[in-house]
Amino acid sequence: MSARSSFLIAVSAAVAAGGCGDITPPSRSDFYDWRLVVGIDSLTFNWPEGHTVQVWVQDTLNMTANTQAGIDTWKEQFLYQEFDAVLVADSSIADVLVGVTIPPAAVRAIRLGSMAPECVGDTTFPPLNGSTIVLPFHIRVQPRTLDPLGEATQACMQLTVTHELGHAMGLFVHSTNPNDLMFFDPISGPTARDRNTVQQLYHFDPDLTASR
Amino acid sequence: MRTALILTGLLLPSALAAQSSSTFYAGLGATWSSKLVEDNIVSDKITTQPGIAPTILVGGAVEVFPRYDLDIELQFTTGSYSAETKGKGTTKLGTLRTFSAGLGFDGPLFKPPFRWRASVGVLKYLPTEDTGMFLQGGPLDLLLGLGAQYRRPVSSSLDLSIALRYDFHKFTTDELQSQGFSQTQQVHRVGITVGIAMGGRR
Numbered sequence: 001m002s003a004r005s006s007f008l009i010a011v012s013a014a015v016a017a018g019g020c021g022d023i024t025p026p027s028r029s030d031f032y033d034w035r036l037v038v039g040i041d042s043l044t045f046n047w048p049e050g051h052t053v054q055v056w057v058q059d060t061l062n063m064t065a066n067t068q069a070g071i072d073t074w075k076e077q078f079l080y081q082e083f084d085a086v087l088v089a090d091s092s093i094a095d096v097l098v099g100v101t102i103p104p105a106a107v108r109a110i111r112l113g114s115m116a117p118e119c120v121g122d123t124t125f126p127p128l129n130g131s132t133i134v135l136p137f138h139i140r141v142q143p144r145t146l147d148p149l150g151e152a153t154q155a156c157m158q159l160t161v162t163h164e165l166g167h168a169m170g171l172f173v174h175s176t177n178p179n180d181l182m183f184f185d186p187i188s189g190p191t192a193r194d195r196n197t198v199q200q201l202y203h204f205d206p207d208l209t210a211s212r
Numbered sequence: 213m214r215t216a217l218i219l220t221g222l223l224l225p226s227a228l229a230a231q232s233s234s235t236f237y238a239g240l241g242a243t244w245s246s247k248l249v250e251d252n253i254v255s256d257k258i259t260t261q262p263g264i265a266p267t268i269l270v271g272g273a274v275e276v277f278p279r280y281d282l283d284i285e286l287q288f289t290t291g292s293y294s295a296e297t298k299g300k301g302t303t304k305l306g307t308l309r310t311f312s313a314g315l316g317f318d319g320p321l322f323k324p325p326f327r328w329r330a331s332v333g334v335l336k337y338l339p340t341e342d343t344g345m346f347l348q349g350g351p352l353d354l355l356l357g358l359g360a361q362y363r364r365p366v367s368s369s370l371d372l373s374i375a376l377r378y379d380f381h382k383f384t385t386d387e388l389q390s391q392g393f394s395q396t397q398q399v400h401r402v403g404i405t406v407g408i409a410m411g412g413r414r
Contacts, residue, residue: 023384025251026392049303079251079344079391080258080295081303195391203254 031197032180036172036208038128045133045170045208046083046201047095053085053168056094058101061148063141063157067098070162074169077195082202083169095210096168098139098161116185118156119143123167133210137168159186166194170201233275235283237361237373239407243267243289246400248383249345249393257298260345262308265291269375269405273318273412281412283316285331287377287403308346309338312355312379321360329359335381348386355381363409373409378402 035042047053057067064087071085088094121141126134141160145153163186174184175197181189182197190198245262252258266289273283293308314333321328337350357379363371382396 021382021395021398023249023388023397024394025249025253026394028253028392049301075343076347079249079387080260080297081305081344192392200254203256 026196028196028200030193031200032175032177032182032193033173034171034197034201041207043131043172043207044201044204045172045210046204046206047169047210048206049082051084053083053096054088054094055085055096055098055165056088056091057098061100061143061157062154063098063100063161066141066154066158066161067165069158070165073162073190074165074198077190077198078202079199082199085165095135096137096139096165098141098164100142101140102142116156116160116187118145118153119160121157121160121164123164128208129211131208133208135210135212139164139168159188162190166198169198170206171198233412235273235281235409235412236271237273237363237375237407237409238270239268239373239375239405241267241269241375241403241405241407243287243291243377243401243403246398248293248397248399249388250397256300258295259298260293260295260305262293263291265289265308265310267403267405269377269403269407271316273316275412280317280319281327283318283329283331285314285316285333287312287314289403305344307340309340311336311338314355314357314379316357316359318359318361325362325364327361327363329357329361329377331355331357331359331379333357335379337385345385345388348390351383351385353381353383355379369410371409373407375405375407376402377404 035044055067055071057064068087075083075085091097119141121139124138139161141157141164143153143157147153163181166182171182175182175193177183177193178187179189180186180191181194243265245265247259247261249260250257268288269285271283271285273281276282288309288311290307290309292304293306294302294304296302312333312335314331316329316331318327318329320326333355335353335355337346339346339350342349357377359375359377361376362374366372378401380398380400383399384393384396
């Protein structure tokens with residue numbers, strides 16, 4: 001076997017083994033509407049690329065860990081780092097405030113709630129100023145049991161704060177599927193539908209911006 | 213797996229040292245890689261690709277037929293990888309390292325200073341952070357390669373060695389599959405290293 005022929009055989013074998021082909025992305029066709037309905041308008045909001053959302057948490061009832069778990073859960077839904085958030089110690093610079101309080105019964109705000117047997121939560125922000133959301137988002141999670149550090153209540157509070165963080169990310173509408181994290185009374189999640197929805201949301205041009 | 217590959221790399225030179233016709237070589241260089249994933253979300257076309265990565269290459273060969281060698285080669289690359297959204301910009305996703313080990317067969321190419329090489333091996337992706345498509349870790353892939361090497365004496369016992377390497381593998385990750393990606397991406401890599409070689413034919 002000559003040097004040239006052996007080289008050509010090696011090249012041919014390598015090319016034949018390689019062939020050609022591309023990975024095929026999923027269709028992401030199973031998703032729910034996320035848009036905020038204001039009058040006759042349906043409006044999209046997402047945090048701009050490169051902005052790290054600052055989240056302040058009231059440090060009680062294990063909410064710091066629960067909120068961090070919620071942030072991590074949402075970040076894991078993305079492939080290309082479209083969303084990022086960190087906990088901050090200074091509430092005055094925060095984009096999102098997470099508190100363990102009773103949601104106020106009457107406040108002039110856009111309200112997105114959730115409810116489970118062990119806890120209740122909601123996310124509010126002031127009425128829009130034109131096409132601007134005036135920060136911060138207020139998330140409130142409140143235990144409804146006598147044992148707020150109990151396993152069931154803590155699981156509820158983590159799930160609920162994750163759900164509420166979803167609202168603060170721009171998922172302004174509840175899913176109609178009870179399995180989804182963004183169902184009004186979530187029992188688990190996120191599901192593939194939640195992931196498809198938030199991935200699509202972060203590749204839509206927003207109608208709304210956020211400002212302090 | 214990584215431990216086995218490292219042990220192989222450490223033990224091979226001593227095994228080859230017993231052979232009078234053995235060759236050792238090492239080099240530094242750079243490796244270019246084609247895209248890992250192309251995705252479409254809404255109207256965005258997103259391409260994820262490693263940047264040109266600094267590369268370390270070490271290898272050892274022993275003559276098994278006249279003018280033909282069997283070799284083992286280890287390669288390590290470290291560099292960034294990023295996602296480019298067409299028309300919108302690029303997001304750096306982090307640091308991506310690869311480690312590969314290949315069993316090769318090489319022979320003369322055209323005339324003596326040049327040699328060709330064909331190889332089969334494995335490639336392990338080692339992201340520094342388990343995020344995004346590497347959320348469930350980096351894959352271990354079968355690697356097929358081709359190469360050419362140029363060697364010229366620079367002293368009584370040392371040669372200058374320039375190695376050109378091409379390889380390809382089929383890429384996917386557990387996270388991509390769990391998110392519904394199907395098929396695999398053919399990834400092509402081209403690298404060049406400059407270094408030294410010792411022993412064997414000159």
